[in-house]
Amino acid sequence: MPKSLALRIGGIVGGKRRRVRHDPSLRLQLLQLEDRCLMSADIPIPITNPVVPLSTIFWNGEAAPLNKDGNGKANIPSPEASGAAKTITITNYGTDTLYPYLRTANDGKDPNDSLNRYYDPQDLHSGEFREYVGYAKSDGSKYLGLPSGATITFQVPLALWDGDNISLVTDGTNLTTPMNAPAGTLFGYDPSAQISTAGNGQIVSNSTWVQGGSNYPVGQSPLVMFYYSTSPPLTTSDDAPSQPAEVTFRDPYLKNFIDDSFQTFALLNYDVTNVNKLSAPASMEASNVPITSGSVQSNNLQYYLPNKDFGWHGSNKDAATLTSLIKSFVTNQGPASVGDYYFGGAGWPQYYNPNPNEYIIPSGSNIFDNSPLNVHVGDPAVNRSHYDNNRWLLSSSGGGAIQASAGGDVLNDPNATMLPLEFGPGQRAVFIQNIASMVASKQAISFTISTSDPKYQGVLGTLVSYNPSSQVRAINITPGAGGSGYGPNTKVIISGANGNGVDAVGQVNIGKNGEIESVGLVNPGSGYTSPPTITFFDPSGRGKGAKATADITGGTAVVKLADGRTLPTGVGMSYVFQRTGTDYAAAAITNLWYSWANYYVKQFANFTTETAQGAVVYSSIGGGPQLLTNQITLTSPPAVPLAVGMTVTAAQGIPAGTTILKIDGNTIYLSQLPDANTPPTQTYTFGKPQTLALDAVSAQYTHPYDLSFAPADQQNAKLFAASVYESMAIQAVGLPPSPYLPTSMNLVAHVVKFWANLPTHDKSAWGTILVGEARDIAKSILRGVYDYYQVPDQSLWYPDPKTYTGGQKFNVYNLDPYVWFVHKVAGLTGYGFSIDDDLANPSATGPRGDDSNHFPSNLQIGFAGTKGTGKLSHATPLTNQEEWFPTTKWGSIQTTATIGIQQDGAYKGYSVITLTGPNPLRTLNQILTPGPGQVGAYISAPGFIVPGTTLIYFPNGVDDAKNPTIILSQNAISTTTPITITIDAAQMTIPRVLVNNPSFTNPPQTNAPYYTVDPSGPNVSWSFNGSAGVAGTGSVYTRNNPAPVGSQVAFIEDQGGISQMVNLTAGGAYAVSFLVAQRRLDDGSVNMQSLQVKIDKQIVGDFTASPTSDGRYVLFTSNAFTVKLSGSHRLAIVGVSAAGSKNSALIDNVVITGGLAARLGLTALNPPIRRAVLVKPRGFMRSSSVSGRVFASRAAALRARR
Missing domain, CATH: 2.40.30 (Elongation Factor Tu (Ef-tu); domain 3)
Structure with a gap:
């Protein structure tokens, strides 16, 4: 995210963005998960870390900076001494201990500062800084963590002001595990890092770091631990049991170090980030946010006191509830199921965790970034778990072990397919467990051997099966345990473990003093799956004390040799059985994206090249110098309309691979910036969209299918396909290669996470505009609509993946189910996916230029809710229980x-x-x-x-x-x-009155002339009078005005009209809306029909088209109205043009909204009632005779696809 700060209205402010992470139907799942949510344990502060004075690792107003590179300044007071202290308050509403910490590399620089200076030049700019939350016990021992129900408020040092990662760790087992130990890379803890602690109210380095705490268990008090490591910074791993969040502080205090008015006023920018992963619920809200108007610059700044806390942002769910939803998403059962066909019955992948009750899921982008798939078969596995190097990060390759190793007996047959295996002590059980999990994945398991002989290197074949059944190989007397007194008739008893194995027979050899010296093997037996128990029986009853163990063979691997491959003979063997990573999720998502791209290309199979004269457009950004834009204004459009995704070439100045990004009238937006030497005007050539070809490797992994849509859905499908295609076409030019993914998946990955380094993005400042335009297209399709500007009705976003569309048994408009899950199922307002979500990034600010103001200065964080419930009802609640939204940041x-x-x-x-x-x-x-x-x-x-x-x-x-x-x-x-x-x-439920046949799909107009005056028949529902009727595709009414919703419209000519009875309730406010267009004739002229909308005899709206109407459909909304009596009322739309004028208006998608709305909020599991149509205003059209509301739009409406 750019660090330049925007104005308050409509603006987003941010620090450096570093990528790092009761419904009754839920009752059973909640009960099952109550014991899972967090892992409580005392995690002592490690004694291995050297304890040092805080001033030696964190600067806090000391006379000299710690940084000695010449950028620091002497004699600068600390933030607290300057009245600029920044604090965080965390409350744990969970039932177990939470382990929060902040971390940063302290490498942030101000890009707008003339010298590109550090925000914090006082501290070191290498290594890693952390601040942990902890507690002390009455005996003086110190621990990390925040107990259940407890609240801590602590000050944040300057080094941690810029773009901090906050880790809300739910299982502290590996919190301080050394980074070089198993599972140590989960949190990257350095046992040699220097640390310092500060207790409740304790003044350290002239500041009070822990400024308060409450609801701690008896005998405990809050503390913080400061940590500085000289090792390279390590972010919390994505598979760690931790929910990530982020925070950035700004303040006039920074004027001590940088010269940038957009970074030197009070600001708190924060988010609960689900960009990479989702693990647990958290909420955040800024405290004491000023309410102001005006500005210092305009000399009209006004404060409206008192300050007020923002509403909460993130999630107010408890841990068990969110975990149950994540589990539903992963297991594909319950409210978060994606259906039986999106992933072939599988659910969303999860990160491997040895705790089966811990559910951590990747975002859509991390499906690709952490994929187990590696196209380089035989290479080492990629993206391995931080818990276990023999597991992949994600379950999208079926789960289970990656490989299993075993020794082998000497072979005599180079073509052997039955391979006897051998194991050392303890290896057999590990092998059996690993190989069983590999077989359970139902994926191919290849095998190799350890050898320096090139003849036998590489994959030799595949495993068919493994039979653990073994023979006894030897019986070994335990050293020093031969016993004594055994007689010559002593026998060895070989008992198969767990009842397995039979027929092994041994011969006891007795030495002097009746000691058993050895046991010879007479018959090795068979069927042993674990070593049998060995005991001795002496009929004389005198023998005692002998002990022995059995050693069994390793079972048999049944293999199939690859063509032309053989095995070495006469030597001992060492086998490695390994799975080749696959990825059902990345494959399914990629197949869907390419299916849309192919669908779009097919729409232009008959398009031939078009040319047109055009002029490049220059414009400025914020009143700056004129810049060459990515826009071309055509002198006149080609005879055949152009479309998004078409290729653009010219004699000079247009980079290779340029396509049409979007079209607005005669202005064409290009996907790349033209060269500086582009002629002011020239001829441009436009070609049909080109197939996004699959290379040979991609073709092995990507298998698009045909999409098909009913006539009523084809227009919207084409618009959506255009946006999908263009998002892919933009990224396909200069696509950075992936070291392990096929190009097809790599391309889709770059769209999902939106790779902003597009070709020509850095040619000029206009590149940021181009990137923003491309990003909005990607945001739109991930929301399930072709253009969220044109479809701002958020109830139409995030379609349910289970709905059958496009000829498939799932919803082809859902390109990334994670986005749907985060918004519609989990109801989160954090970063929902890899592109900045509009609800994701609260920015609380004071007025720019007022150096006396330091508010907001405190961030509240609630884990697992916004207040305590049940046994934790005593916990301190977040001070504002209203929810934050971009337009009501302080709540309702x-x-x-x-x-x-x-x-x-x-x-x-x-x-x-x-x-x-x-x-x-x-x-x-x-x-x-x-x-x-x-x-x-x-x-x-x-x-x-x-x-x-x-x-x-x-x-x-x-x-x-x-x-x-x-x-x-x-x-x-x-x-x-x-x-x-x-x-x-x-989000609200928008009640809608039932209007039958609202898009005039009945009666079907399937025969010439494809229209009917005064139609009748089943399901027509409307009454027609005069010259009014229904027209379909191909009629004289629609051939120049295609139906915006479906394939049929009503037409009203002269003084004709349409009507039907509707049920309305007294006391409610209602409005009628519909799409309306003037009939466009073959010569390009447009009719001028006027309409009246009536409820009974009451006129509730008048429509008169603008003289500049071009025949496009516009959205008309009547005046608000009420009715005196509940019951049936007549809705009528009638023409008022002069008789015989032959003026016709076309009507589609009639909707009545009204009644009582209900608040849903973002925590609702069930989808809201959707408005039938909402389109982005394109131009307000009004004449003195119009009452009601008319909006024009290039595209009409989006049909409900739920």
Whole structure:
């Protein structure tokens, strides 16, 4: 994420981004998981680490900096001494101990500073800094961890201000395991790191580091441990039992070191990050965030005191609930199942963990980054677990061991297929366990031998089966345990272990004094799967004390030799049986992406090359110099319409591999920046989208299939396919190679995680604009829509993978089920996937330029909830229990307001609210307008405001006390009497009145002339009068205006009309909306039909097209209305053009919204009722005779695909 900070409205601020990680149906799973959630244990601070004064490893206002490279400054006071201390408060709402720590490499530099200086030049810039949460016991012993129910507030040293990784560790078993020991790389703990501790209220290096704690067990008190290692920094591994989070602090204090007004004001940027992995629930909220308007620069800065805590961000679930959902996702059973066909019955992969009740899952990008697949067959396995080097990180290769080793007897036959194995002490059990798990994976197991002879190197064949059944090879007297007094008739008793093995017979050899010297083997027997028990029987009863053990052979490996391969004879053998990694998840996802790309290419099979004159476009960024953009304005469009993904070439200046990124009228957006020598105007050639070819290796792993869609779905499918294709085509140019993945999977991986280093991205500053445009396309398709600007209705995002679409038995619009799981099932507001999620990155700020302000300065973190419940109800709750959203960062608001009509400006005629509650400007400045692709905060007032209405604009700014007004997205019922309103950005159910046959799919128009005036028949539901009817594809009405939803529309000519009866309830506010277009004639002219919308005899909306209408469909929404009586009412849409004018309007997708909405929030498991259509405004069209709301859109609506 760029470190430049944006303005508060619509902006995102961030530090350096370093990639590192009750529904009744859940009751049974929750009960089963209650004992799992966390692993409690006392983890003592290691005594091996040298304890040093804090001032020797962390700078904190000492006269001289620790860093001696000349960049540090002398005599700078500490943050605490400057009033700029930054703190974190963590509360553990889980039932077991949590082990939090912060870490950084302290290598952050300000990219906007003229000298590119460090944020912290005082500390060292090599090695790794950490700060651990711990506790001390009354006996003086010190431990790491935060007990269940406890809260700690601690200060963060300057070295840890910039882009810290926060690890919320749920199992401390390996927390301090040395990095060079088994499992030591999970957390990378350096046993030689220098450490220092500070207890509760203790002043160390002139600062109080632990500033408070509560609810600790009796005899315990909070502490923090500082850690500095000279070893290279190690981030917490993705398979570690830890939930990652991130935080960045900024403050005017940084003016001591850098010169950048965008980095030197109070700021807290944070997130619970699920970019790489998901392990456990956590919530975060900034404390004491100023509510302000104006600015220092404009000399109108205004604070609206008191400061207020932001709402919580992340998850308010407890650990057991989230774990049960993750388990459901992994096992493919329950609410998070992806269905039987997305992964062939398998669920989402998980990270290997020896604890079977620990569920940690990868993100979509880590499916590829941590894949067990390696196209270089025979090479060492890749991406091995940090727990066990003989396991892959992920279960997507079937789980189980990677390899198993065994010795072997000398062979006499070079073509042998029955290989007798041999094991040393303790090796047999390990081999049997490993080989069983490998066989259970149902994957091919190859075998090699250890040899220097090239003839026998490489894969020799595959394992067919392993038979552990063995013979007794020897019976060995335990040294010093030959016993005494045994008579000559003593016999050896060989008892098969666990009842296995028979027929082994031995002969006892007696020495002097009746000592058993040895046991000879008469018959080795058979069927032994473990060494039998050896005892001795002396009929004389005098023998005693002898002990012996049996040694058995290693069983038999049945193999199939590869063609032309043989085995060496006459020498001892050492075998290695190894699985070749596969990846069902990466393969399935890649197949789906390529299927969409192929579907798109097929749409242009008959397209021939087109040419057009065009001029390059220059523009500026933020008023800066004119830059060559990626835009070309065509003098006139080609005869055949151009499309996204088409190739673009020209005589000069267009880089190879350039395609059409997007189209806006006559402006073409290119996927690469033109060269500086591109002529101002020239002829451009456009070719059809090219197949994304599979190379020979990729073809072995990637198998696209054909997608097919019903006529009603084909338009949306083509739009979605275009976005998928172009996202892949952009990344395919200059794709960095993968050392182990096939190119096809590597390409999809780069789209999922969005590789920002696109070709030409660094040609000029405009490259950031180009990257942003490409990124938005990738974000859109991962949300399951072709363009989230055009489809801002978030209830249409994240389609359920189980729904059958595209001719497949799963949802082909779901390109990454992890994104769906995070948002729709788990209901998280952290980083949902590898591209920055709009809900993911809260930024709490003070006003830029006010050096006297240091707020916000505290970050609250709640683990496993936002407050304590049950036995932990005494735990300190997060101070704001409302949820954070981009447009209501302080949480939901209830106040009073009046409703009127905006009288001037761009929003003239819109409904507008005027806040009337106490301190309205303080309320107004807790609301933000929506950023790109976001939905504004919902506003509700039953009986006055139509459910689903959002806040979209402040017509009088945010500092006019006489006019604290906000424009509404839909017309409301005006009132001069203040009413109670609720403003809440949580997702809402948008109630919809049943309208039958809303897209006029009945009766089907399958025969020429493909339209019917006054149709009738089953399921028509509408009444038609005058020159009104239904038209399908190919009719004179639709050939220049294709149906936006489905394949049929209604037409209303002259004074014709359509109507049907609908059920409405008294007291609710309603609105009618539909897609409408003027009929476009063959000569390019457009009809001018006017319409009225009526409920019974009440006119609720008038529509008159703009004189500049081009015949595209627009979304019309009526005025808000109510009815006096509940029951059946007639909805009518009638034409009002002069009789005989032959003006026709086309209607599609009629919707009535209204009634009472319900708040869902992001914690709901069930999908909301979806609005039938919402499209991004493209231009407001209004004439003096229009009431209602009209929005134009290039594309019409997105059909529900749930």
